[in-house]
Each structure stands twice: as C-alpha cells, then as structure tokens.
Amino acid sequence: FFKRSKLGEEFYEELEEILIKLDIGVDTAISLTEEVREKNFKSAEEVKEYLKGRFKEILSSCKGKFRLTRKPSVVLFVGINGSGKTTTIGKLAYKLTKEGKKVLIVACDTFRAAATEQLNEWANRANADFVGDKEGTDPGAVLYKGLKKAFEENYDTVLVDTAGRLHTKEHLLREMQKLVKIVKKFDEKGPEEILLVLDATIGQNSIKQAKLFSSAVDVSGIVLTKLDGTAKGGAIVAICKTLKIPVKFIGIGESIEDLEPFDVEKFVNAMFE
Amino acid sequence: LLTGRIKNAVDKLTGAKRLSEKQVNKALREIRLALLEADVDPAVVKSFIKRLREKTLKAEVIKGLNPGETVLKIVYDELTDILGKNPPELKKGVVLLVGLQGTGKTTTIGKLANWLKKKGHSVAVSSTDIRRPAAMLQLKKLAQSVGVKYYDFEGYNDPIQIAREAVKKANEEGVEYLLLDTAGRLHIDEELMEELKKLKQEVNPSEVIYVADAMQGQEALPILKEFHEKLGLTGVVLTKMDGDARGGLALSVKEAVGVPIKFVGVGEKLEDLEPFYPDRMAQRILG
Ligand SMILES: Nc1nc2c(ncn2[C@@H]2O[C@H](COP(=O)(O)OP(=O)(O)OP(=O)(O)O)[C@@H](O)[C@H]2O)c(=O)[nH]1
Ligand SMILES: Nc1nc2c(ncn2[C@@H]2O[C@H](COP(=O)(O)OP(=O)(O)OP(=O)(O)O)[C@@H](O)[C@H]2O)c(=O)[nH]1
Numbered sequence A: 001f002f003k004r005s006k007l008g009e010e011f012y013e014e015l016e017e018i019l020i021k022l023d024i025g026v027d028t029a030i031s032l033t034e035e036v037r038e039k040n041f042k043s044a045e046e047v048k049e050y051l052k053g054r055f056k057e058i059l060s061s062c063k064g065k066f067r068l069t070r071k072p073s074v075v076l077f078v079g080i081n082g083s084g085k086t087t088t089i090g091k092l093a094y095k096l097t098k099e100g101k102k103v104l105i106v107a108c109d110t111f112r113a114a115a116t117e118q119l120n121e122w123a124n125r126a127n128a129d130f131v132g133d134k135e136g137t138d139p140g141a142v143l144y145k146g147l148k149k150a151f152e153e154n155y156d157t158v159l160v161d162t163a164g165r166l167h168t169k170e171h172l173l174r175e176m177q178k179l180v181k182i183v184k185k186f187d188e189k190g191p192e193e194i195l196l197v198l199d200a201t202i203g204q205n206s207i208k209q210a211k212l213f214s215s216a217v218d219v220s221g222i223v224l225t226k227l228d229g230t231a232k233g234g235a236i237v238a239i240c241k242t243l244k245i246p247v248k249f250i251g252i253g254e255s256i257e258d259l260e261p262f263d264v265e266k267f268v269n270a271m272f273e
Numbered sequence B: 001l002l003t004g005r006i007k008n009a010v011d012k013l014t015g016a017k018r019l020s021e022k023q024v025n026k027a028l029r030e031i032r033l034a035l036l037e038a039d040v041d042p043a044v045v046k047s048f049i050k051r052l053r054e055k056t057l058k059a060e061v062i063k064g065l066n067p068g069e070t071v072l073k074i075v076y077d078e079l080t081d082i083l084g085k086n087p088p089e090l091k092k093g094v095v096l097l098v099g100l101q102g103t104g105k106t107t108t109i110g111k112l113a114n115w116l117k118k119k120g121h122s123v124a125v126s127s128t129d130i131r132r133p134a135a136m137l138q139l140k141k142l143a144q145s146v147g148v149k150y151y152d153f154e155g156y157n158d159p160i161q162i163a164r165e166a167v168k169k170a171n172e173e174g175v176e177y178l179l180l181d182t183a184g185r186l187h188i189d190e191e192l193m194e195e196l197k198k199l200k201q202e203v204n205p206s207e208v209i210y211v212a213d214a215m216q217g218q219e220a221l222p223i224l225k226e227f228h229e230k231l232g233l234t235g236v237v238l239t240k241m242d243g244d245a246r247g248g249l250a251l252s253v254k255e256a257v258g259v260p261i262k263f264v265g266v267g268e269k270l271e272d273l274e275p276f277y278p279d280r281m282a283q284r285i286l287g
C-alpha cells in the first residue's frame, strides 16, 4: 500500500497522494494527512490501520438498511447520465421477485433513445411487470399510469426509472421534484426510498452530485455502481461525512445478479488493498 | 474571473516587484491543489508544477501585470500550450469508438454522424454491441434522427462478424465514414479487451476514438493508458462537459500520453458536440 516505510516528509506527501487517488477529495485528503501527522505513528503499518479504522468509523456512522415496509412501496431511482440506474433497477427487481414480491417497473425516462425498450428487457429478465410509453410522453403521465396500476392491482414494490440528468441543470432537478409530487398523490409520504445512483469511476464530482440531488429531493440512499472496476469509490466517504446519506447497495457488474448490499468492512478493506 | 485557489495564489504575490522563490512556491502550492481538485493525475501535477517552477523563477514581472498575475499568465500559457493542437477532424474510413460503460459512446456516434453529415460527408453507422439491452435500437433511432445510413445486425451474436459485414457494406456503398459502436467494457476485462483488439484488426480503422466522461476521477488516466496500450488511440472525446467537472483528464492525457482531444460533448442532443478549445479548457481546469 505504501511505497515508503519511514515516516518522513516524503511519506506524508505520498500519503496525501494515495488518499487523493482513492477519490475521497482533496480537502478530505489534506485534513486526514494532517490528522495522521499529529498522531506521530511509528510505522506505515500503523498509519494504514488507523486510516482503515477512520474510514470504517465514518461509513458506519451513516449506515442505513434498505427496508420496504409499505404496500406498495415506491422506490425512485435518480442520478446523472450513464451512472447505471436502468441496469440497477433490473438487478433489484430480480432480487425482489426471487423473494416472491410482486414487482412493477415504471419507465419514466421518456427522453433518451430506446430507454423504455432497454428497461422493458430488464423487466422481462427479472420477471417483473412493466409500464411504459413512447418516447416524448410526459414522464409524469407515465408515472401516474404506473402508480395507478400498482395501487389498484396489489403490487408489493414499484421501481421507477428516470432519465439521467446533470445536477447542474436546475430545470431537470425541478422535473424530478414534480415526479415526487405525483407519488405523493398516491402515498402522502412520497417514495419510501429515493436512491441516488453514483458511478464509482466518477471522482470528486460525485460529492457535488450528492449535494445537489439531496437538496432537491429527499435522497434516502445511494447505490454505488461499477465497483467491479479499478476505481475505489472514495467519494462516498466525504458524502457520508458531510451529508449523512447511507450507501445501500453496490453494483459489481453488468449481469442481473451483480447487486450486493453495502458492507462497510469489505468496502474499506478493498480500498486499502 | 479569478475564483478560489487561483485568486489566493495571485493575491499572495501582489505588491512584490519580482518573483521571489518563497512567494512562487506559495503560489504554486495553491495551483497544485487546484489541479488536484480538477482531477488531474498527481504524477502529471508533479511534473507540471516542476516545469512551472523553473519558468516562473526565470521570469520577470510582465509589463502591466503584478507578480501574481505574471505567475498566473505563465501557468495559463503553459497549460494552453500543452492542451493545444487538436484539430476537430477525423480521417476517412472506419471510426471505432471505445471506452468504459456509460461514458457516452453511442450518443457521441450520433453527434459525430450529425457533424460529418453537416460538413457534406457520406456517413454510415453500425453497432457491434450485442450485450447491452436495446443498444442497437438506441443507435438505430439516433441514426434515423440524424438521417444517416444504419446497418442493422440485430440478432447477430458475433461482434467481429458484424464489423466485417459492416465494413463490406460500407465499401460496397462507397461511404466516406463508417462509425462503429462498441459495448462499454472494463480495461481489466481481459476477454473483452482481447475482443476489442480482434475487432480493430478486422476493420483496420482510420481512427480509434476513446470516449471519456469528463467527471472521471483518479482512475481516468490509468484506464485510458490501458486502452491506449492495447489499441493505440488516435483521439479522445470528453463527454458531459456541460456539467461542472473541471476536466483535468484533458491535461493528464496530453501531458502523459499525447493523444489529441478532438471533440467535447456538451449535452444530450445531437447538436451538442463542439471542437476542443485549449484556452477554454485551461481556464476551466484552473477553476
Ligand atoms: N461494470 C459495470 N457496469 C455497469 C454497472 N452498472 C451499470 N453498468 C453499465 O453501465 C452502462 C450504463 O448503464 P445504464 O443502466 O444504462 O445507466 P443509466 O443511468 O440508466 O443511463 P441513462 O439512463 O442514460 O442516464 C451499461 O453499459 C451498464 O451495463 C456495474 O455495476 N458494473
Ligand atoms: N449531459 C450530457 N449527457 C451526455 C453526453 N453524452 C452522452 N450523454 C448521456 O449519457 C448517457 C449515456 O450515454 P450512452 O451513449 O448510452 O453511453 P455509452 O457509452 O454508449 O454506454 P454503454 O454502451 O452502456 O457503455 C445518456 O443518458 C446520454 O444521453 C453529454 O455530452 N452531456
């Protein structure tokens, strides 16, 4: 993990670089390096163990299980373009149908080419039912149609896909807020879960994404995708520290079973390999 | 115009007549952090700052500027120089688009087809992505919106065979550009990287374009290097630049690998493609 084992100035420079390379963000890397410096450890191994402990401590402080208690329970998936929302819905639907749940998938991405068809294919693979409409339809109208079916036909879970949107586009954040309002017409508390899907390959920008999405809607959890790649996904450490949003699932591949509940121990150990 | 760390760096030096070593080091520390915050690779930041230090210590305060502004001008000019020389052009023939999952390859093909068609070229597009659900339909719809030929290989299950037949068709029809889509893949997936190598050998492309998300973090450069090593990239398209990512990968790519950034994606629509402007990128990276 560390190239140098003697704790000199060069070691602390290397430490700062290593922390930055985990994508935890420059400010967090600097403050953690300062923290380690003040502790005056005797060996690189001690530093490594200390940091592992710190990360586990931070991430454990915002643990949150994915629990669906309502019937039907509405789960809304949001996030920027290409993060893995549609694929994650397929994976989660599969998990739930295997548990015997009656799942309805609603395709509210009516903007991107073939988005509805892509989700429809996942619904088929997951043995879930599907509601969608043609490209250009108002996403709110599709959502309404889907929720009506879910509430009238005794579904356990409704998984709602939305179009990818950059957190910098205010009108798209407002569109997302309108969708939450529509859910509230059926369940006054709104969606039981609003999951923000983040791509582990993205760096510090994930922190900005989490900030802006969670200030627009009540994000209840994060799905961190593409952890089967080489990116460490360190941005969630800063997100947890500053926004207290728990990671509920991780995506570890492109197949339907590649979704796992978030495990702090495993995640931090993998970070420090 | 000057915000955050760079303003700090410049203000610290105001009031001096020459660039003293102590002051320069302080300013460069701020600039180093600004580059790291822009997701520039740390090794690239190190070598870049080293070169900057030599230049700024040799430099004299520029007429009309204070020392802080002088340092900033030297940094900006150096950055623009490294980023420069990326003509937004594609050699005629087969253009292969590659990259990680979800970076914007399929959408970028639509945009490039639109760009080339507007310039009066004959274009055809095809997809070798047999993996992602509705990937071929996605490209087909984009092709229809742009108004270019789409070679449909729905139902095929061999990407190499698709590529072979697409090239054959393009040659028969005499199109100038065949834009070929590939499935997103991880650089560490040996089987899929091997498949991509075979695909390249089959079509002998005039361009191998790596499509990278501007928001990619610290793994961005190592991943690109892996693709470059295995395939030999001829260009990069940086997508989702309509967001607020600073795009430090642009500096990492030019400095460490030297592959030109040909285009920038600035939105989800087919017209949202721009040539790469080094001076704008330099300002953006510096924040
Ligand atoms: N390796 C890997 N790829 C993933 C994972 N999750 C999703 N992907 C891939 O990422 C790409 C984008 O996935 P989508 O589900 O279309 O992403 P999206 O957020 O719905 O995209 P938009 O709707 O266009 O915003 C696809 O190629 C997926 O197969 C993951 O956990 N690991
Ligand atoms: N805002 C913005 N979105 C973009 C840009 N380029 C692509 N996208 C979006 O990013 C998402 C992913 O684009 P795709 O073209 O499906 O990506 P891909 O690389 O083909 O994905 P895979 O085939 O799964 O690897 C879509 O929602 C696109 O609309 C861009 O420049 N800006």
Ligand SMILES: [Mg+2]
Binding pocket: A085, A086, A087, A109, A115, A161, A162, A163, A164
């Ligand atoms: Mg989607």
Ligand SMILES: [Mg+2]
Binding pocket: B105, B106, B107, B129, B135, B181, B182, B183, B184
């Ligand atoms: Mg694609």
